């Protein structure tokens with residue numbers, strides 16, 4: 001178990017923002033596949049990669065969608081990443097023409113494990129921190145290493161007190 005650096009800042013992502021950023025990722029990946037620009041399949045890194053992978057698959061009209069499950073974090077503490085479910089290797093092969101999608105790269109350890117599994121795949125994330133950035137082929141937004149990204153599925157709308165009280 002490695003205790004991670006403290007996260008001084010929070011970056012809170014709404015569904016709307018995630019949708020726009022995942023669409024931007026699809027836009028960037030479009031036409032980059034090896035078969036006349038097309039991609040054969042999408043593999044989502046569960047669980048955080050599933051929503052962005054769905055949006056990318058929809059935008060790029062990719063109907064073959066699979067998952068790879070990597071377990072490493074327990075809340076904000078990281079252990080060695082372990083692949084606990086692989087995609088269908090008959091379909092995915094060495095990853096040629098396959099897009100692997102995750103919500104973010106932080107230390108890059110999750111993607112390192114995935115890349116060993118599918119060395120020829122194109123790996124893309126919506127958000128990237130500097131440490132993991134070299135591990136991904138494509139990303140949309142960089143956030144600093146001391147920032148924790150909060151995704152819409154981790155949050156709920158709640159009341160916020162006004163700056164100036166009336167009582």
Ligand SMILES: O=P(O)(O)OC[C@H]1O[C@H](OP(=O)(O)OP(=O)(O)O)[C@H](O)[C@@H]1O
Pocket residue numbers: 045046047048049070071072073078102103104105106107108109110111132
């Ligand atoms: O670059 P790394 O330091 O390896 O961290 C990035 C990974 O951590 C988070 O997943 P997590 O393991 O928390 O699981 P989840 O997607 O199921 O929430 C995130 O969704 C990435 O997959």
Ligand SMILES: Nc1nc2[nH]cnc2c(=O)[nH]1
Pocket residue numbers: 073104106107147148149150151
């Ligand atoms: N939600 C979330 N999961 C992570 N896993 C590794 N880094 C992060 C992060 O910044 N936010």
Ligand SMILES: [Mg+2]
Pocket residue numbers: 045046047048049102
């Ligand atoms: Mg994840």
